[in-house]
Amino acid sequence: MTAARPTRIRRGLTLLELLIALSITGLTGLAVAGVITAVARGVGSISDGRSAVQRAHAAHARLRAYTEPALALLACDPARGIALWLHDDRRNGRVNLSELRVFWFDREARTITVERVQFPADWPPAWIEQSDGVLALIDDPFAVMLTQRAMGRTRRDVLADGIAEWSLATNAPDPRDANRLRLTLGVVAGWNTHDHQPEDALLTFGLANYFRPR
Amino acid sequence: MAATTLGVIVLAVASAISAAQKVGFEGQKRTLAAIAVNDLLSELSTLPYNQLPAKDGMLQPPGEMRSLDGAAYPRAFWAVGRSVTVRSETLTDPSLGVPVRGVRITVEARDDGAALARAELFVPEPRP
Helix, strand or coil: CCCCCCCCCCCCCCCHHHHHHHHHHHHHHHHHHHHHHHHHHHHHHHHHHHHHHHHHHHHHHHHHHHHHCEEEEEEEEEECCCEEEEECCCCCCCCCCEEEEEEEEECCCCEEEEEECCCCCCCHHHHHHCCCCEECCCCCHHHHHHHHCCCCEEEHHHHHHCEEEEEEEEEECCCCHCCCCEEEECCCCCCCHHCCCCCCEEEEEEEEEECCCC | CHHHHHHHHHHHHHHHHHHHHHHHHHHHHHHHHHHHHHHHHHCCCCCCCHCCCCHHHCCCCCCCCCCCCCCCCCCCHHEEEEEEEEEEEEEECCCCCEEEEEEEEEEEEECCEEEEEEEEEEECCCCC
8 A cells, every 4th residue: 555645735936936926016017107107298298288278379369359459550579569559539540648558578477468558546537638648650659658657657467478489570561551460479388387398379460440540 | 817907907097098188189279270260360351351252262271371471370280270261241230121231251270070160250341
């Protein structure tokens, strides 16, 4: 009679098997991390693009609210801004101070602001009428607005932010003869707009009510 | 078993992210299309009335948009194109009963497949 040989029971992994399993887990983890990083980068880039497009759209809508009823461009200077004759409420065919709007581009703050003359609320209408002078065609509308600002008679509002660059063009050499304005904006995304590369956006505006001031 | 589970999870996450990106891109395209449509309509409104019919049939395929003065749109607009139709029309104001002759300008922005945005403007014929 021969005795039965005892069966070998494996109770764990050999050191080699354990090392192989750990290596496979590590490689898989690295691959998954790589995929997640790439996807996150892609999502971040798309999100930045979307944010820039929304900024451009907001700037477009706000500027259009001024250009659509506007009567004429008065000046167009990439280094300073755009001066617009918004309406002729005084009905004299000429540009009065209260009818002037100046759009400033602030490269440092990356904003476009609009500024208008606002006389003190407690002034009687006769004072306002007297102070609401007419701009001569030779006047520099930017200098005129700065003079009014120095006297504390203007109000400024931010129209668009996250604007890193802008360039302007009109369909006539003299902006006063132009009825179309082209604005190329370099729009950046995100809250900290200094961290992002600008995305170009072209915005065009037509002055359907064009009327050259006297 | 573990590898299969991991693969399924990664695929599910990837497809969810891809779907979200596609929806986001479509939204971005529609925003750009709205800008493009409004821009062209605004530019066309500056043309003399008798020049408007000549713009009927104007077509700018995706990626080839230009302003009325010939400036090319930047690369952000690569997926958007636009077209113009100009039709003669007579509108009658119901309260006054006065017929007003003019043209209806329609600008539509499209990608390769579908319409993305559309805007219309009625321009009355100026008095002689």
